Amino acid sequence: MMASEADCRPLGVFECQLCALTAPYSYVGQKPPNTQSVVLLEESYIMKDPFTSDKGRFLVLGARCSVCSKLVCVGPECSLFYSRRFCLPCVQENIGDFPQEIQRDMATRTAASKRPSSQP
Template structure:
């Protein structure tokens, strides 16, 4: 089976919503050094820096299936529901998602609206 490294050389992943940056080593659905892992989406992958195991990896993010924005897997930036969707696209198309997803997004709004702690003058 051919390796999917032809998608391009390693580089730096940057979320277009939160600006998270991290070096990636692979883009695709079948991470290197894994026997039976096939991801459901083409993802930006990095080797897990917290372990020496070659078969361990972290999924950094993917492209939004609607707008093609590069987004991280963080709950503030995207969700996966059969495909990856950035939260702005989810909000624009909220009625197209099942009620469970809509309720989950309502729960997410509460922590996201907390004011940022800024030093007082």
């Protein structure tokens, strides 16, 4: 087996505990393999970017919520990063502890999610 095949072999399957997104991950941590100077700000679940042959390219799937420890994807409907990863239910429970900018962003997200799916 070639080394590149070993690099791509999944360690497991990431599953978001909010939206049930699943994807195979190949690394968990802050320093993705085959990158020289990339250090992520949180311990993340990573997969090799399937859309390129560049070994240094990767996708961040998600991380654990720093409050409740749920595994959540980086999708805007599931989590946000503000110095640490927070799942949206924990953000909503503690919204007063976040800066005004985050509170406004959450109000916008909530309004957008209440629109009928037929509207853009």
